[in-house]
Amino acid sequence: xxxGFKNLLxxxxxxxxxxxxxxxxxxxxxxxxxxxxxxKKKGVSMEIIEDTIERQCDREFFDDVKDKIxxxxxxxxxxxxxxxxFCSEIxxxxxxxPALNTKFxxxxxxxxxxxxxxxxxxDCVLDKFGGVCPIARCSKSLLNGPCGGxxxxxxxxxxxxxxxxxxxxxxxxxxLGLLSRLEENEPVKDWSSGRDGGPGKxxxxxxxx
Amino acid sequence: MGExxxxxxxxxxxxYKAAEAVAVTESSVLxxxxxxxxxxxxxxxxxxVLKCLEKDHPGxxxxxCPVDNCKxxxxxxxxxxxxxxxKKALQNAGIDENRVHMDxxxxxxxxxxxxxxxxxxxxxxxxxxxxxxx
Amino acid sequence: MSxxxxxxxxxxxxxxxxxxxxxxxxxxxxxxxxIIKTKAAHLKGNVDAVNITDNQTAIVRMSSIGAGxxxxxxxxxxxIQITCRDxxxxxxxxxxxxxxxxxxxxxxxxxxxxxxxxxHSTSKNxxxxxxxxxxxxxxxxxxxxxxxxxxxxxxxxxxxVVEPRIFIGGAANPFGDPFEFRVIRLAKKVxxxxxxxxxxxxxxxxxxxxxxxxxxxxxxxxxxxxxxxxTPLKSEGMARYMRDSVAGLTVPDYYLERLSKVEDKAxxxxxxxxxxxxxxxxxxxxxxxxxxxxxxxxRVPEIVEAAGLLPRP
Numbered sequence: 001x002x003x004g005f006k007n008l009l010x011x012x013x014x015x016x017x018x019x020x021x022x023x024x025x026x027x028x029x030x031x032x033x034x035x036x037x038x039x040k041k042k043g044v045s046m047e048i049i050e051d052t053i054e055r056q057c058d059r060e061f062f063d064d065v066k067d068k069i070x071x072x073x074x075x076x077x078x079x080x081x082x083x084x085x086f087c088s089e090i091x092x093x094x095x096x097x098p099a100l101n102t103k104f105x106x107x108x109x110x111x112x113x114x115x116x117x118x119x120x121x122x123d124c125v126l127d128k129f130g131g132v133c134p135i136a137r138c139s140k141s142l143l144n145g146p147c148g149g150x151x152x153x154x155x156x157x158x159x160x161x162x163x164x165x166x167x168x169x170x171x172x173x174x175x176l177g178l179l180s181r182l183e184e185n186e187p188v189k190d191w192s193s194g195r196d197g198g199p200g201k202x203x204x205x206x207x208x209x
Numbered sequence: 210m211g212e213x214x215x216x217x218x219x220x221x222x223x224x225y226k227a228a229e230a231v232a233v234t235e236s237s238v239l240x241x242x243x244x245x246x247x248x249x250x251x252x253x254x255x256x257x258v259l260k261c262l263e264k265d266h267p268g269x270x271x272x273x274c275p276v277d278n279c280k281x282x283x284x285x286x287x288x289x290x291x292x293x294x295x296k297k298a299l300q301n302a303g304i305d306e307n308r309v310h311m312d313x314x315x316x317x318x319x320x321x322x323x324x325x326x327x328x329x330x331x332x333x334x335x336x337x338x339x340x341x342x343x
Numbered sequence: 344m345s346x347x348x349x350x351x352x353x354x355x356x357x358x359x360x361x362x363x364x365x366x367x368x369x370x371x372x373x374x375x376x377x378i379i380k381t382k383a384a385h386l387k388g389n390v391d392a393v394n395i396t397d398n399q400t401a402i403v404r405m406s407s408i409g410a411g412x413x414x415x416x417x418x419x420x421x422x423i424q425i426t427c428r429d430x431x432x433x434x435x436x437x438x439x440x441x442x443x444x445x446x447x448x449x450x451x452x453x454x455x456x457x458x459x460x461x462x463h464s465t466s467k468n469x470x471x472x473x474x475x476x477x478x479x480x481x482x483x484x485x486x487x488x489x490x491x492x493x494x495x496x497x498x499x500x501x502x503x504v505v506e507p508r509i510f511i512g513g514a515a516n517p518f519g520d521p522f523e524f525r526v527i528r529l530a531k532k533v534x535x536x537x538x539x540x541x542x543x544x545x546x547x548x549x550x551x552x553x554x555x556x557x558x559x560x561x562x563x564x565x566x567x568x569x570x571x572x573x574t575p576l577k578s579e580g581m582a583r584y585m586r587d588s589v590a591g592l593t594v595p596d597y598y599l600e601r602l603s604k605v606e607d608k609a610x611x612x613x614x615x616x617x618x619x620x621x622x623x624x625x626x627x628x629x630x631x632x633x634x635x636x637x638x639x640x641x642r643v644p645e646i647v648e649a650a651g652l653l654p655r656p
Contacts, residue, residue, distance in 0.1 A: 152520060
């Protein structure tokens with residue numbers, strides 16, 4: 001992906017990717033060292049610059065590294081998919097490449113372990129399910145789960161790594177004394193509020209300059 | 210000499226003490242390494258090790274307390290996992306992963322310390338004149 | 344006798360109070376029609392209706408409706424299956440109209456195995472709906488005569504309403520987790536309008552009887568016809584596989600013991616199956632059996648006969 005560039009800027013992000021230890025300052029350093037070692041071995045000459053900004057999803061933070069970006073042949077962004085694209089938009093004409101694969105919105109369950117929590121469906125139902133999301137945490141996004149593949153609290157899709165979201169919902173509602181909620185049939189979902197309705201846009205008129 | 214040496218990350222509770230003991234012997238093996246003292250081997254960072262190789266140090270040793278004897282209980286376990294990741298990065302880069310080696314020694318293992326350093330030195334620096342001759 | 348909702352053979356048999364027998368036919372993983380003919384020949388006359396699976400285990404097979412029509416031509420009454428994995432509400436409602444137009448009257452509503460288990464694990468899944476919403480959809484199409492969006496099922500303003508009159512089925516797993524919740528989920532399906540239920544295959548009779556007790560406590564057996572699932576054991580290896588590798592299935596050790604002690608394991612497996620049928624006939628609320636003799640359809644006639652269930656009404 002970075003073949004042929006003479007001057008590469010590896011740009012980290014101080015936000016989510018730092019929290020999940022994949023794209024912050026430290027990781028930029030590791031990637032830069034690895035790349036330099038590889039280049040030296042192959043006899044490739046490439047200048048690699050390292051820097052990290054607060055966030056790559058807000059225009060202002062790119063000001064600090066404007067010059068470095070302009071001088072580079074390409075930017076290898078260690079931000080999430082949003083940051084990579086935004087950098088590319090702002091510096092049109094500049095090649096911006098993704099160093100990471102963005103997978104999900106998640107939480108740090110414990111240091112070193114991150115798991116998915118939210119699917120960005122645009123129509124939050126967490127109030128109905130005791131604060132546990134059936135869309136994001138059930139492999140089939142069932143609203144009237146569980147399915148027959150729930151065993152010992154694990155999802156048959158990957159019992160080692162995936163907890164059955166519906167077991168969690170069941171246990172949570174039970175502990176809240178709200179188990180009777182699950183006796184009601186949940187109707188079909190309107191998926192148009194999320195990705196299925198097309199790429200989203202939100203405007204706050206009162207905040208426009 | 211000006212030539213880069215092997216870097217040895219030494220845990221102050223074990224290998225660093227062993228190095229201090231080696232210093233009072235007649236061995237000149239300490240001339241072969243640059244020692245970095247760590248409060249625990251678990252403090253070693255992936256980036257640190259890669260940086261040493263990037264700066265042309267021939268090899269890196271991570272010398273940790275024996276398994277089940279870490280002062281901080283799991284420090285050496287963490288160090289082991291990090292060394293594994295360093296080796297993975299080296300594999301991706303096409304670099305010989307044996308330029309990084311982790312071993313476990315206690316504070317009295319002077320002989321083991323000497324052996325480990327000599328072994329890496331002889332293996333990686335075959336073409337250099339042996340230490341002491343210049 | 345009350346009027347039949349769909350008028351299918353299965354519905355009639357159950358309405359009349361007979362102990363129903365359904366079986367299963369897996370469509371081919373190709374466009375081969377002969378396989379369907381061969382399997383159908385074993386089942387014809389020996390069962391009341393035959394489930395035609397829908398890309399079971401997420402492995403691509405001839406479509407349920409397609410194979411269902413062929414089975415019908417061979418003299419069987421199909422139970423079409425629809426899963427929620429591969430189709431959204433538009434495709435599903437469309438398929439229901441098509442199925443009914445082709446003369447298919449029974450539809451089993453399933454969630455569907457996740458695609459990770461099949462031969463196209465990299466595909467996108469749909470799950471626009473779940474099985475309970477699917478049951479509700481079929482019920483509303485038949486009784487309220489509307490689509491999910493509320494439109495009446497007619498071609499134009501002046502055209503007549505022609506709704507699909509389907510006998511609606513669902514699945515139930517008495518052995519899944521959480522155990523206490525399983526009966527509630529069945530109740531949800533009943534509330535959504537399911538007419539008949541087929542369970543996962545049963546080996547642990549005691550556990551099944553406990554589940555049926557809970558079912559009866561809620562009066563569900565009076566609102567829905569429950570067909571107990573059975574799969575005859577062909578061999579010890581199969582018994583072990585079912586016990587160890589299939590989620591939610593327990594196979595009591597005494598079956599494995601019995602199989603290990605005899606030479607003709609298949610015959611013993613059939614014997615066990617017939618015993619199970621006889622025991623199920625004694626349980627209040629069990630309206631019939633669903634025989635899933637996968638790739639063993641030729642043994643269905645002898646099982647049904649030995650259980651005293653021939654001729655079919």
